Amino acid sequence: MVHSLHDTVTLNNGVKMPWFGLGVYKAQDGKEVQQAVETALEVGYRSIDTASFYQNEEGVGQSIKASGLPRESLFVTTKVWNDQQGYEETLKAFEESRKKLGLDYVDLYLVHWPIKGKYIETYRALEKLYQEGWVRAIGVSNFKEHHLDDLLSHTSIVPAVNQIELHPRLTQEEVRAYCKEKGIQVEAWSPLMRARLFEEPTLNQLAKKYGKTPAQIILRWDLDRGIITIPKSVTPSRIKENADVFDFRLTEDELKLIDALNQNERTGMDPDKMS
Numbered sequence: 001m002v003h004s005l006h007d008t009v010t011l012n013n014g015v016k017m018p019w020f021g022l023g024v025y026k027a028q029d030g031k032e033v034q035q036a037v038e039t040a041l042e043v044g045y046r047s048i049d050t051a052s053f054y055q056n057e058e059g060v061g062q063s064i065k066a067s068g069l070p071r072e073s074l075f076v077t078t079k080v081w082n083d084q085q086g087y088e089e090t091l092k093a094f095e096e097s098r099k100k101l102g103l104d105y106v107d108l109y110l111v112h113w114p115i116k117g118k119y120i121e122t123y124r125a126l127e128k129l130y131q132e133g134w135v136r137a138i139g140v141s142n143f144k145e146h147h148l149d150d151l152l153s154h155t156s157i158v159p160a161v162n163q164i165e166l167h168p169r170l171t172q173e174e175v176r177a178y179c180k181e182k183g184i185q186v187e188a189w190s191p192l193m194r195a196r197l198f199e200e201p202t203l204n205q206l207a208k209k210y211g212k213t214p215a216q217i218i219l220r221w222d223l224d225r226g227i228i229t230i231p232k233s234v235t236p237s238r239i240k241e242n243a244d245v246f247d248f249r250l251t252e253d254e255l256k257l258i259d260a261l262n263q264n265e266r267t268g269m270d271p272d273k274m275s
């Protein structure tokens, strides 16, 4: 049972990562992202998910610095974008991200998408960064089973995390089972399906029963299913609302009702089609 924003899951290398974090995709660099991160840290979030692609690493870094919170109490994820992939390119991209964030080290560095012909070399650069202590954990994003099979047979460090699109319309049970078997922690992106699921009747019934919102029901489902979740919001009231999910728990039958909403429906790109 996850009880608070500070609760962590222990990754396969022993590093502890918060179950719950703030996503900042589409939060504009400058005032918008800074206010979102500031609000989140005040509310008690300790994990922030950014990427070089989001072009807001500087704002994220500034808010972290301004918060005055001890570095070791925070967990910062960033990612290497598709056109930065390759061994040397990734080492360079990491250094750029690290400087923009203004951090001595990054907690989790991910290969953003499995770019064919590149992701193995990219991941080898992540292994080097990990071995040299620049990152506390390394992982991947948008990897299907066949990408992971390929990666595991050509590299030596099992990814700590696979961050994938995951919400009640895309429950990803096969990838989750695969990752569980290999010791890879699954993390959900677009957990709220980009705000497209809030009219769904099952979620509304459960929301009514618990005196919660459909967003909170989805986020509790993530936690009760052992999935790290990183809802994005730049709206202070929603940043608070999303994190107010630690005073109730769904029953196994209710979790199954939500599992049954799956339609294998993606909002983002199919990883096999990204290049």
Ligand code: NDP
Pocket: 022, 023, 024, 025, 026, 049, 050, 112, 141, 142, 163, 164, 188, 189, 190, 191, 192, 193, 194, 195, 213, 215, 216, 230, 231, 232, 233, 234, 235, 238, 241, 242, 268
């Ligand atoms: P989410 O599913 O988190 O939905 C975000 C949207 O929902 C925003 O429009 C937000 O609006 C709105 N919203 C948030 N909370 C509520 C609420 N309680 N009630 C009503 N509306 C709400 O989508 P994202 O795509 O942003 O995914 C989350 C994070 O995952 C990203 O920010 C990013 O960090 C990561 N990600 C990773 C990807 C990858 O390839 N690895 C791809 C996509 C996302 P507002 O902000 O205006 O409040």
